[in-house]
Amino acid sequence: MTAERNRANDRILPKAGSGLVHFRVPVPMTRRSFGKGMLAAGAAGALGFGARPAAAATEVRYNGWQGLDASVDAGGWLAKNDITLQATYINSNEEIIAAAQAGGIGQMDIVTPDAYFLPAYLAGDLLQELDLSRIPNFANVFPQFQNSPGISKDGKYFALPNYWGSCPLMWNADLVQGTPDSWHDLFRPEFKGKTAIVEDVIAATMSFAMAATGRSDVYNLTQEELDKTIDLLIKFKKEQALTIAPSWGDLASMFANEEIVIAIGWEPCSIWGGADAKNIKWAVPKEGAINFVGCFAMVRDAPNVDADYLILNQSLAPEAQAANANEAFGVITADAVPLLTPEQQALYPYGDIPSYFEASGGATRLYPIESDGTHVTYDQVLDGWEKFQRA
């Protein structure tokens, strides 16, 4: 998710929010984010965001990825329902947790956690249990995602899936011979200086852990496996990589400019180049690939429960989901698919989502927050990532 916020950097920023993948990505602003930010600001102004709310309007506090709020407002839905959003945009899941723990309980309404990170939210008792009878659109969610790991605990639901995607191996088919099928292909001599890696801890460490260990359940790594993973990352950085891209948007630009020809990608990168987009292909390597599900959730003791439920339900409405697709996110409800353009429909395998997740190695989970005595914790992974950054 870092990348996420990387996204921030990019035009993407606006629509950032992705899951795991976007973890702790620094978020320097780029031309695209600037331009999109201006557009968003204009749109926000037009929609009344930031304007003095009407006396009868309910002001809902939103702490989440930039752009997802705009999707909810597709067709001017917020104004029609007398709701204004007080939006605080985030760059990482940790920001939500920090805000909630620093007095946000009882103040915050809607947040956008990534599914793999939900155990950390639940451990902190930060989320409100959801009454699905007040969210009828949940019935339209693809079955695959109605049971996404993390969104429920002991039969109680705490988050709604909102979008999805993965980080497969991506390449420029006009410049790469054959079909790469392994993360180790990134190390082929012909790709020296023609590849890069996004500064996204989860995407980078898990993809390279798959290469280092040959298995896909890399959320459980031993210290030895983590060391191998970090060593492989450092080797890649020193011997192969042109640079470390600060965001997924920057990676998309590098593909568009033909600065790179192969990398760990994210589906939207293939179309973000717009008219400059190349013949970008992607595939899940034989070792697997990480995937993520972005969610909406309500903070415990939220002050505007009724309005929050309306927003949660609207986040799954076809028009809101179609707006997500405009940002190249995978839609989460079946009834939104007919609203997508053929290009958007082709971006994700909506016809056989289960096979897609099975091929990538199952739903991605976060590294353990607390030590189990055998596997490395998320904090230890971050230690390894800093070693990679310093190398």
Added chain:
Amino acid sequence: MALALRRPAHTALAAPSAVFFLVFFVAPALHLLLTSFWQMRSYKLAHDFTLENYIEVFTGYWDSILVTFGMAIVIALTTTAVAFFFAYSARFVVPRWGNLMLALVMFTLFGGYLTKIYAWKTILGPSGAINSALIATGAIEQPIDMFLYSPVAVVVALTHYLLPLSILPLYGSLRSIGDQSVEAACDLGARRWRSFFDIILPQCRTGLVVSFTLAFLFTVGDYVTPRLVGGPVTSMMGVFIQNQFGSRFNPPLGAAMSFSIIALSALVIGFAVLLLTRIARPR
């Protein structure tokens, strides 16, 4: 100024800015300093006094500190040198055009930070102006990748961005040097270089220090530019400070990193002042 502040009216005039400074800078900085001696345990702040954070900074991050300060010193020196030549030209070589040159410098400030960085990314890239020109002239057949994503690109981009900020104090210092003293030196037979070293340089010492300090401090704290154009091996301390306040949930270590950088920066600037005082003194 001290005398002036003894007057109640003048003290009252200074009070708002002083209070603002104390409340929004000094107090938060002191809190951050205090935090740097605390620790995180199980993601919770433990208010016990320890120097472990500072030990961690200098044992675990010394390599990144070296990279950061090495980069900052090179960029500050480059920027100050280029800025001095520009300001000197505007003041003494073509004084008639001095104001116009200064206006042009001010005009470049309209370009935002990221706009300039991305402009350089475009210029230095494989299909950028430099590579295109070299290919067009037949000097090279394939674009040279090393223009971008290298420490050189960081130096070029940041020097360009910092130049206006460095030129302004230097030009101000040079403007305060009267023509009479320079002309007097010439009348007394001093060669040009002698009047430069004995008259001009000593009198613009403050401008040089300010110029160097601005460029140095900005670069020490910057980490966006290296990320965008610096390539894979230019991680600066700002990255790790950001990590501590973000994903690492370790504000005490981040605070210790910040104050370590501040202290080391003060040392570097102090050394620069001493060096300049020694070099730029009338003989």
